Structures are given as C-alpha cells and as structure tokens.
Amino acid sequence: MTDHATGPDQRMPAGLQEIIDDFDAVAPAERLQLLLEFSAGLPDLPARYADHPELLEPVPECQSPIFLIAEVEGAGPEPVARLFFSAPPEAPTTRGFAGILHEGLDGLPVADLLATPDDLAERLPLASVVSPLRLRGLSAMLARVKRQVRQQSAA
Amino acid sequence: MSVPQDPSPAFSQYAHPDRLVSTGWVAEHLHTPGLVVVESDEDVLLYETGHIPGAVKVDWVLDLNDQVTRDYIDGEAFAALMSAKGISRDDTVVVYGDKSNWWAAYALWVFTLFGHPDVRLMDGGRAKWIAEGRELTTEVTERAAADYPVVERSDGAIRAYQSEVLATLGQHPLIDVRSTPEYTGERTHMPEYPQEGVLRGGHIPSARSVPWSRAAAEDGTFRPRAELESIYLGEAGLKPDDDVIAYCRIGERSSHTWFVLTYLLGLPRVRNYDGSWTEWGNSVRVPVVQGDQPGEVAGARPAVAAGS
Numbered sequence: 001m002t003d004h005a006t007g008p009d010q011r012m013p014a015g016l017q018e019i020i021d022d023f024d025a026v027a028p029a030e031r032l033q034l035l036l037e038f039s040a041g042l043p044d045l046p047a048r049y050a051d052h053p054e055l056l057e058p059v060p061e062c063q064s065p066i067f068l069i070a071e072v073e074g075a076g077p078e079p080v081a082r083l084f085f086s087a088p089p090e091a092p093t094t095r096g097f098a099g100i101l102h103e104g105l106d107g108l109p110v111a112d113l114l115a116t117p118d119d120l121a122e123r124l125p126l127a128s129v130v131s132p133l134r135l136r137g138l139s140a141m142l143a144r145v146k147r148q149v150r151q152q153s154a155a
Numbered sequence: 156m157s158v159p160q161d162p163s164p165a166f167s168q169y170a171h172p173d174r175l176v177s178t179g180w181v182a183e184h185l186h187t188p189g190l191v192v193v194e195s196d197e198d199v200l201l202y203e204t205g206h207i208p209g210a211v212k213v214d215w216v217l218d219l220n221d222q223v224t225r226d227y228i229d230g231e232a233f234a235a236l237m238s239a240k241g242i243s244r245d246d247t248v249v250v251y252g253d254k255s256n257w258w259a260a261y262a263l264w265v266f267t268l269f270g271h272p273d274v275r276l277m278d279g280g281r282a283k284w285i286a287e288g289r290e291l292t293t294e295v296t297e298r299a300a301a302d303y304p305v306v307e308r309s310d311g312a313i314r315a316y317q318s319e320v321l322a323t324l325g326q327h328p329l330i331d332v333r334s335t336p337e338y339t340g341e342r343t344h345m346p347e348y349p350q351e352g353v354l355r356g357g358h359i360p361s362a363r364s365v366p367w368s369r370a371a372a373e374d375g376t377f378r379p380r381a382e383l384e385s386i387y388l389g390e391a392g393l394k395p396d397d398d399v400i401a402y403c404r405i406g407e408r409s410s411h412t413w414f415v416l417t418y419l420l421g422l423p424r425v426r427n428y429d430g431s432w433t434e435w436g437n438s439v440r441v442p443v444v445q446g447d448q449p450g451e452v453a454g455a456r457p458a459v460a461a462g463s
Contacts, residue, residue, distance in 0.1 A: 092200035092203070093198045093200045131216040
C-alpha cells in the first residue's frame with residue numbers, strides 16, 4: 001500500500017467505506033458477484049444526457065468505453081455533487097466501478113466528495129479477482145469525477 | 156481424442172481451416188467428450204453475466220500472466236491451470252471471447268506457447284453467439300480436475316523478444332497493429348491526467364501500420380481470404396514466405412493478427428512481440444519513428460532471408 005496516496009486532508013466517505021467493508025466481508029470468489037451487482041445497479045442516464053452523450057467525458061484509461069459527467073447543485077454553504085455514468089452492458093467490470101462510485105459518492109456534499117482518498121482502488125479488495133491493471137480504470141474515473149467537481153465548484 | 160474439424164465450406168479457403176469452428180458447430184458439439192469450450196474476454200466479469208453452457212473461463216491477466224515477472228506463466232502453472240479447468244492435453248479446446256475474439260486469440264497464442272495440440276477459435280466470438288440468440292447460462296461450469304502434463308513453454312517459434320526485434324531491425328517485416336494515432340505517435344495529453352503506459356509515442360522503424368481490426372468483419376468473423384490477402388500481402392507488402400513480427404501495446408491485439416497471418420494466410424513464421432509498445436516506448440535509446448510513414452532503419456543490412 002502506498003501511504004502517500006492518501007493526503008492529510010483525505011477522508012473516506014461513509015458510503016464508500018461501507019462498500020469497502022461489504023467487499024471485505026465476502027470470500028474472494030464472491031467479490032466478482034458483488035461487483036456484478038453494482039454493475040447491474042448503475043442507473044440509466046437521465047434524458048438530458050442520454051440524448052446528448054457528447055456532453056459526457058470519456059475515460060480512456062478504461063479498457064471499455066465509459067463516459068461520465070458531474071454536476072454541482074446549490075451554491076449555498078454546502079453544495080452537493082451529482083454523478084452520471086454511461087457504460088455498455090458488454091463492459092460489466094467498468095460498469096461495476098461506475099456503480100461503486102455512484103452509490104458511494106452521488107449526492108454527497110462537494111467537500112466530502114473531494115476528500116475521497118485517491119487510493120480508493122487499492123482499498124477495495126479487488127486486485128486479486130479483477131487485477132491491478134483493470135483497477136486503474138476506477139482510479140481514472142475517480143480522478144475525473146473529482147476534477148469536474150473541483151472545476152465546477154471553483155466557477 | 157481430437158474432435159473432428161468443422162467442415163464449413165467458409166473455412167476451406169483458409170490455409171489452416173482446422174483452427175476455426177463456427178458458432179453452429181459449437182452448439183452442435185457442446186456435449187461431445189474431448190471438447191472443452193473456453194471463454195476469454197477483455198472484461199473479467201463478462202463470463203459471469205452469461206456464457207456458453209459448459210464453457211470455462213480463462214482470464215489473460217489473472218490466469219495466463221505471471222503475477223510478478225512480466226512474462227507468461229511457466230509450464231507448472233499452466234499444467235495446474237489446465238488441471239483446475241478440467242482440460243486434458245488431448246482435449247480439443249475451442250476459445251471464444253469478446254471484441255472480435257481479440258482476447259480469445261491471445262489466449263490461443265498462449266496455449267500455443269505450451270504446444271497444446273488442438274486449440275481452435277470460434278469464429279465471430281461471443282458477440283456472434285449472442286446475436287444469433289444462442290443459449291447462455293450464468294451457471295459456473297464445474298469440471299472434474301484433469302491430468303495435464305508439465306510442458307515447458309516454447310517461445311522461440313511464435314514469440315519475439317525486444318532484443319531480437321532490435322538485432323534484426325530491417326531484416327524482417329514488422330506489422331504494427333495498433334490504431335493510427337498510436338502508430339503516428341499523436342498523444343492526447345490532458346492537464347492533470349497521468350498518461351498511462353508509455354513515455355514515447357510512435358512506432359518501430361520500418362513497421363507497417365495495419366490496425367488489427369481490419370481483419371475482422373462487422374459481425375466479428377474473419378474476413379474472407381481474398382480480402383485478407385489484399386490487406387496484408389497487397390497494402391502491407393508482405394510476401395507469402397515472409398518471417399514476420401507483429402506487435403501492439405502489450406501483445407494482445409497482435410495475437411489476433413498473428414492468428415490471421417499464421418492460420419488463415421499460412422505464412423510460415425510469424426512471431427508476436429508481446430513486449431510491444433509498452434516495452435519499446437519506454438526503452439532507452441531504441442529508435443522510434445513518428446508520423447504515418449514506416450521510416451528508415453539506420454544502417455540496415457540487407458535481408459538475409461529470401462523475400463524482403
């Protein structure tokens with residue numbers, strides 16, 4: 001594990017920590033099934049994005065096509081982030097990663113989302129069943145989500 | 156005992172028709188003793204979403220790669236894998252997968268490193284099976300463990316190392332099967348994003364660009380031999396007796412091209428340089444060419460073999 005990947009200001013959101021705990025609680029052989037559930041649970045895009053896929057940002061580090069967009073709602077003291085992902089059913093692993101991020105981060109206050117440790121992928125016990133190579137896709141998605149949210153909250 | 160080959164007339168045009176089977180043939184032979192169907196995909200979860208009944212899963216990263224050294228597993232690990240999957244040395248193995256069989260071809264190439272005698276591809280792969288509405292199951296296949304002998308991996312015939320590519324630059328035709336922007340060395344750097352993989356963009360001097368997917372038709376099946384000849388022998392200038400090396404990024408897409416050149420066009424010696432661009436593009440002081448032309452090999456000596 002790389003200690004430096006988690007900065008001093010980084011803190012795992014409670015929802016993501018629960019997901020990590022769920023993966024830790026099952027045997028390695030069942031972790032793929034759990035990932036498949038996240039894959040199946042990824043919500044469809046709302047019409048405003050389904051009709052305009054060009055608005056979404058691609059994630060070329062993933063082996064399969066995945067697109068995402070973040071929105072920041074509310075300009076008050078605690079704006080929240082909304083996340084939208086699009087990945088085809090032929091890419092269940094990538095969809096599963098998106099499902100994890102959606103369930104763990106969608107609707108969170110911006111500050112909490114931005115505090116998500118960058119080494120999330122290493123904290124999920126998936127390297128042995130998915131491979132570290134494929135897990136890079138999850139890190140790349142998280143980096144893009146945080147970047148989009150950071151840019152929008154700075155605007 | 157080996158299972159009889161698929162007599163489909165569509166395959167007789169190829170140099171080695173015994174290396175291909177159709178989806179229909181697989182459906183008819185699913186329960187034939189001596190036949191094991193293997194699914195090998197880019198996406199490690201795809202098998203779990205539904206697979207051909209009775210098929211076992213072999214994953215290229217987790218099963219076929221050594222997890223420490225950048226290399227393939229050794230003979231003992233391969234024997235253990237085959238045993239666990241219930242595959243015997245004399246079984247006929249049919250591999251299929253996603254993405255026009257790109258990963259299936261990679262698995263087949265690794266099986267060939269161990270000299271598995273009878274390993275074939277299901278033409279059209281997973282997508283064609285599904286498009287035809289054929290049966291899928293989520294039931295994980297349980298096969299009784301098999302006895303598989305420990306066979307030393309034999310790299311020489313079909314695998315090229317960087318040192319060999321470098322030492323023989325200009326003597327063997329090189330085929331770069333990556334996409335055009337990867338070949339020309341264009342990069343899409345975006346601020347704040349780490350560029351994954353390689354430090355330098357471009358291609359190996361003298362390599363011709365033939366993106367791997369040109370060998371696949373819309374439905375994922377291989378193109379007819381005449382079309383393949385026009386691409387590889389015509390446009391790319393290969394000769395039927397050339398000693399060819401193909402490469403891509405990590406050797407997966409070039410396995411597909413290796414299959415095409417070896418079994419469909421019948422070239423006598425085709426090697427896959429699996430180190431590929433993730434090795435070459437990170438190496439110190441190896442020559443790199445950018446742009447859409449193959450480029451010259453500095454101080455190239457004339458070819459030693461007949462042909463090029």
